Amino acid sequence: MGVVRQLRQISADDAGVDIAFRADVHAGLSQRQKAIPAxxxxxxxxxxxxxxxxxxxxxxxxxxxxxxxxxxxAEMAAAIGPHRAVVELGSGSSTKTPLLLEAIDPAAYVPVxxxxxxxxxxxxxxADRFPALAIYPVEADFTQRVDLPxxxxxxxxxGFFPGSTIGNMVARTAIDLLRNWRAALGDGSLxxxxxxxxxxxxxxxxxxxxxxGVTAAFNLNLLERINRELGGTIPVENFSHRAIWNDVHARxxxxxxxxxxxxxxxxxxxxxxxKGETIHSENSHKYGPRxxxxxxxxxxxxxxxxxxxxxPGFALILAEA
Ligand code: AVJ
Numbered sequence: 001m002g003v004v005r006q007l008r009q010i011s012a013d014d015a016g017v018d019i020a021f022r023a024d025v026h027a028g029l030s031q032r033q034k035a036i037p038a039x040x041x042x043x044x045x046x047x048x049x050x051x052x053x054x055x056x057x058x059x060x061x062x063x064x065x066x067x068x069x070x071x072x073x074a075e076m077a078a079a080i081g082p083h084r085a086v087v088e089l090g091s092g093s094s095t096k097t098p099l100l101l102e103a104i105d106p107a108a109y110v111p112v113x114x115x116x117x118x119x120x121x122x123x124x125x126x127a128d129r130f131p132a133l134a135i136y137p138v139e140a141d142f143t144q145r146v147d148l149p150x151x152x153x154x155x156x157x158x159g160f161f162p163g164s165t166i167g168n169m170v171a172r173t174a175i176d177l178l179r180n181w182r183a184a185l186g187d188g189s190l191x192x193x194x195x196x197x198x199x200x201x202x203x204x205x206x207x208x209x210x211x212x213g214v215t216a217a218f219n220l221n222l223l224e225r226i227n228r229e230l231g232g233t234i235p236v237e238n239f240s241h242r243a244i245w246n247d248v249h250a251r252x253x254x255x256x257x258x259x260x261x262x263x264x265x266x267x268x269x270x271x272x273x274x275k276g277e278t279i280h281s282e283n284s285h286k287y288g289p290r291x292x293x294x295x296x297x298x299x300x301x302x303x304x305x306x307x308x309x310x311x312p313g314f315a316l317i318l319a320e321a
Contacts, residue, residue, distance in 0.1 A: 017114070018229065020141075021040055021229065021230065022230055022267065024036060024037055024040065025040075025226055025230060025266060026266065026267070026269060028279070029266065029271050029279070030271075033278075033280055034273070034277070034278065034279040034280065035279065035280040035281070036222060036279060036280075036281055038168045038254075038281060038282040038283070039114065039141065039143070039168075040222060040225065041218060041219075041221065041222055041281075041282070042092075042114060042115050042118075043115070043221075043225050043229075044115070044117055044118070045221050045224070045225070046218060046221050046222070046225065047092060047115045047118050049214060049217055049218040049221060050092070050218060051092075051095075052214050052218075053210075053214050053215055053218060054095070056207075056210045056212065056214055056215075058206045058207050058210045058211075059207050059210065059215075060203075060207055060312045060314070061163065061164055061194075061196050061207070061314055062095075062096075062163070064309040064312060064313075064314035065096060065162055065163065065164075065194050065309075065314055065316065066095075066096055066099065067309055068307045068308075068309050068314065068315075068316050069096055069099040069100060069103075069316070070099060071307075072307045072316075073099060073100075073102070073103035074103070075305075075307070076100075076103060076104070076192070076305075076307070076316075076318070077103040077104045077105075079304070079305050079318055080104050080158055080190060080192070080318070081104070082104060082105040082106070082107075083105065083106065083107040083155070083156075084104065084106050084107060084155060084156050084157060084158040084190070085106065085107055085108040085109070085110060085152035085155040085156070085157050085158070086100065086101065086104070086106045086108070086109050086110065086157075086158045086160050087110045087112065087148065087152075087157055087158070087159050087160065087185065088109070088110070088111045088112060088160040088161075088162075089112055089142040089159065089160070089161045089165070089181070090112070090113055090114075090142055090161070090163070090165045091111035091112060091113045091119065091122065092113060092115070092118060092122070092163075096162050096163075097109070097111070097126065097160070098126065098129060098130075100160060100192070101126070101130055101133065104158070106133065106158070107134070107152075107155050108133070108134045108135070108136065108151065108152050108155060109126065109130075109133055109134070109135045109136070110135075110136045110137070110138060110148060110149060110152060111123055111126075111135070111137050111138070112137075112138045112140055112142045112146055113137075113138075113139065113140075113142075114139070114140065114141045114142075116139040119137050119139055120137065123135050123137040134151065136149040136151065136152065142177075143169075143173075143177055145180070145184075146184065148184065156188050156189060156190075157185040157186065157188075157189040157190070158189065158190045158191070158192060159181055159185050159189065159190070159191040159192070159193075160191075160192050161181075161191065161192070161193040161194065162192070162193070162194040162316070163194050164194050164195055164196040164284070164314070165194075166178075166193060166194075166195060166285075166295075167195065167196055167251070167283070167284045167285040167286065167287075168282065168283060168284060168285075169283075169285070170249075170283065170285070171285075171295065171298075174285075174295060174299070175295065175298045175299045177299070178191075178295070178296065178298075178299020178300060178301060179299050179300045182299065182300035182301060182321055183300075185321065186321065187321055188321060189320075189321045190318060190319065190320055190321070191296075191301050191318070191319045191320075191321075192316060192317070192318050193296070193316070193317050193319065194314065194315070194316055195286075195287045195292045195314070195315050195317060196284070196286050196287070196313070196314055197286060197287065197288065197289075197308075197312075197313030197314060197315060198250055198286040198287065198288050198313070199286070199312055199313045200312075201245045203312060204245055204252055204286070205243055205244065205245055205252070207252075208243035208252045208254060208284065209241065209242075209243040213241075215241065215243065215254075216240070216241035219241045219254050219256060219281055219282075220236055220239060220241060220256065222256070222281055223236045223239060223256060223279075224236055226266055230266050230267050231266070231267055231268075232264065232265065232266040232267070233264045233265050233266075234264045234266070235262060235264060238258060238259045238260055238262055239256045239257060239258060239259065239279075240256075240257045240259060241254070241255075241256065241257075242254070242255040242256075242257050242278065243255075249283070249285070250285060250286050250287070250291070251283045251284055251285040251286060252282075252283070252284040252286070253280060253282065253283055253284075254280075254281045254282040254284075255278035255279065255280050255281060256278060256279040256281055257276065257277075257278050258273040258274065258275060258276065258277045258278070259275070260275050261273065261274050261275045289306070289308075289315070292315065292317060293317075296317065296319045300321070301319035301320065301321065302319055302320050302321075303317050303318070303319045304318055304319060304320050305317070305318040306318075
């Protein structure tokens, strides 16, 4: 039956999220290079803005990955096999998921996302589309320990981690996450993961700094969110969006740049920024073929197949536990 099982509140109860957000913002604004973890982009507004980003002509990853899933669905299905429980990490609006579910005929689908409203809506849409599929949405931060629904215990698992979300993490965090999910999904499991390739710098920078300003709005929404949810007094109009390639780390960095010197408070605590100082708001790491395979191996997964979109470069890698 296409029933969406009751939403399981795991670690993402509102009070817990609020405390974690507050703690990350205070810790991040107190560092010499101010920095806030990228996962806090995704409130309802941020999640909607990210959906808009995925439709931008400059933002190729979503299109490339969707093309890969469409073109190679049969090969992927042959490599994965039917009747697995698909566990999607950071499912968001689950737009690519139907392509995968259609191809592999899974026994269950477990979307895990920190944004509860988005999760509920997209789970419901999938339930309508796949009436025979058991769906167990889990509202949780997939970088933390997640309790999977008991019902999927006996099934072999497929972790689905699309969109190059792994790119948000520095290597040691990415490896920890892969190892934790290796343990959680268990022996015999598979992982299908999307990774963005290293490519022409101008093309990369344009993907993260579009002329329509959608990515800028997405970045600036983080400051609005701090004002909304944490009682901040940040003068958002004094900040601008910057996206630059960091060649040493092979990553796009997003920053919020202070246009002038300013003071503001969050939660009653005061912060000062100098003109030109930045808040580092996101890393988006890119991986060559060897880098990606090394990352997976270090995380306890053995790559067994790669589907590459050459132009612009993006890959879906299937790995086994
Ligand atoms: C959702 C993390 C994959 O890094 O490309 C898009 C987020 N940030 N534009 C990415 C994002 C700016 C995106 N991920």
